[in-house]
Amino acid sequence: MNAARNAFARVLDALWPRRCESGGCGRRVDRPGRLICSACFDALPFATGPACMKCGRIFPGADTCEFTCEACAKARGRIDRACHAAGYEGPVPALVKTFKYGNGWWLAQDLADMVEGAVRSRLPWHDIDAVVPVPLHTLRQRARGYNQSWLIASGLAERLGRAALEHGLVRTRDTGHQARLPREGRMRNVEGAFAAPRPELVRGRTLLLVDDVSTTGATLEECARALKDAGAVQVWAATVCSRSQDDAA
């Protein structure tokens, strides 16, 4: 299946050569079916070093990878484990914006490559039963034409050989632009905004939630609440990047 898709991608690449989208590079892309060339992909600001097992935040000074940070120990959140592929820096903010508001379909493969690397290296991924995207509200999805998290989640699920639950979660109301709210406002804004419409799909399972960007983690946390209310045993999260509140302006 993958071999056939790669062969197809190579044919498309030969017919319509693409230029690398990363940081104004413009070189011809040498990775089949992708929009980022291999030199730029390898140079992305991947998150390296020890990270909190629960929130995925990098703590460069930590001497072990098996720890929970102070904030997570206090907060007792519903996300059991998390990882983020890269920091919100270098070409990443522009890539994420292009992905969300422009060339979604193709860049999804590059972003799924990024998340796959983080999931395989940071999570005991063999235990994942299914991958669930953070849902968009129906109206927003209709306006955009696609749910960016689903594009990454489905690509990732295929790479990991796991089920992808496109409608594992739904957004029950439009929460507007979360990025413009301060931390407290974000928590309140998404409270009760998600539901798992088919509990039989998630009950008793270990699920991996996927989103493009995580800032305060409020959205992921509320998604995890809905999945656990429906009977999920473990909820993990993986994103392309995590950005601090300071980047959100």
Ligand SMILES: [Zn+2]
């Ligand atoms: Zn490039």
Ligand SMILES: [Zn+2]
């Ligand atoms: Zn933490």
